[in-house]
Amino acid sequence: MGRLLLHAPNVHVGGGLVLLKELLLALTFEEGWANLDKRAFELLCLPPKMDCNFVSPSLMGRLQAEFRLRHVARHDDLILCFHGMPPLLRVAGRVVVFQQNRNYLGLSPLSSFLGRTKVRVALERFICRSFKNHVNEYIVQTSSMQSAVKAWHGGNPIVRVIPFMDILVVESVSCADARKYDFIYVADGEAHKNHRNLLAAWILLAKEGIFPSLALTLGDSYNSLRREIDNANSTHNLNITNLGLLPHKKVLDLYHSGKALIFPSTAESFGLPLLEASHTGMPIVASELDFVRDVCQPTQTFDPNSPVSIARAVKRLWNIPTEPIEIGSAHDFLEVLLK
Known part of the structure; x- marks a missing residue:
């Protein structure tokens, strides 16, 4: 050659x-x-x-x-x-x-x-x-x-x-309780990264009195999305921090600051953060899509097109039960309808 x-x-x-x-x-x-x-x-x-x-x-x-x-x-x-x-x-x-x-x-x-x-x-x-x-x-x-x-x-x-990646990735860290953020999401603000459904899920959780902290990595070129997140933080008292665009070394450090990776992306060719998070042993809550299971074994999965599904996956990770709706009889239906 x-x-x-x-x-x-x-x-x-x-x-x-x-x-x-x-x-x-x-x-x-x-x-x-x-x-x-x-x-x-x-x-x-x-x-x-x-x-x-x-x-x-x-x-x-x-x-x-x-x-x-x-x-x-x-x-x-x-x-x-x-x-x-x-x-x-x-x-x-x-x-x-x-x-x-x-x-x-x-x-x-x-x-x-x-x-x-x-x-x-x-x-x-x-x-x-x-x-x-x-x-x-x-x-x-x-x-x-x-x-x-x-x-x-x-x-x-x-x-x-022919998959390959950086072999000098983050080391495993066992003390999750000392970490600063409940969840981290390492991604830019392109549409398929699905930040808006993630934000909608965080609003649903807030309405139930659940306020997980979340760290994002959105750069200056996504100002419209960043403003939406700031407004939601103020309106719903969310706990979302945008750290801005980070060099890879700081991204690796960020895995030491998060208790879990959440990954609502709808399309990836590889999903490098999934591999890096797996290497640390941190739980992964991710879309139930082929590209996710190509590279890791997520702890919980969800439908990325449903904020409800994303919120429920967070609750499952935290062992917060979601009660199914009560199903009544036809008699109960008529009783409520005619009341």
Whole structure:
């Protein structure tokens, strides 16, 4: 095999950045080449012999990166598209797309996105579908993602499952009582992360006199959602703290501050927080969906589309009974109706 050409524009935050950092640390090739996002420059530890090009997060920067990739690629090279999208231009060599973004596959409706995000996601989906013939193979991290890619593709693509993660994850901590938050939710504010149903569940719990503390990690780009949470805190006396966007090291520290992970997301390619929380031994309360059970054994599960179901799962974790409704007779029905 020739060189590894790592094409990773736009990988600069979240789980993608965590996995990219781990991949770069593991590289031992004598000769390598990379297109990397300029915004990740200070966050990456680069192999000494890798020829790195840092891509500006602009249309011109991305186009230049595409032309640069086509210029350097040789027939015996392996091109790893780590950002989950195919090359816009045909390139020599074997093209492998590491697909870790379910949004590219159209699994969430465009109506769930707003403004510029909606336009960006629509364009990304168009590129992934229009240029899929530039791809020789897809790599995913779970079997459910493998099924999703095959169903989306419509042909007979090669899709291999090769999961990996940061092996230097958080250590197990046994003293849950000393932790600051009852629940933590490590996620950005994209629609599929489902914060609004989580917030509605917390309001339902408050109406029952139950006030679990919750720590979130929403960055400044989700100001509308953050305002909703602030208003709900004030109106319903909730105990929700937003810690803002955290670097991964502080995310790992956060697992030491939470008694349980709650994870209401409706779609994930991997679900890195589920794996990290599992490593600590903390309880996980999560959506009853395939991607969850691909990577962990949750303590409690719920229907992510139902705030009632989410609230009930929290109560089950806390051993708070939920009494079923009383079923009367037809006589009882008529008695109440005619009273």
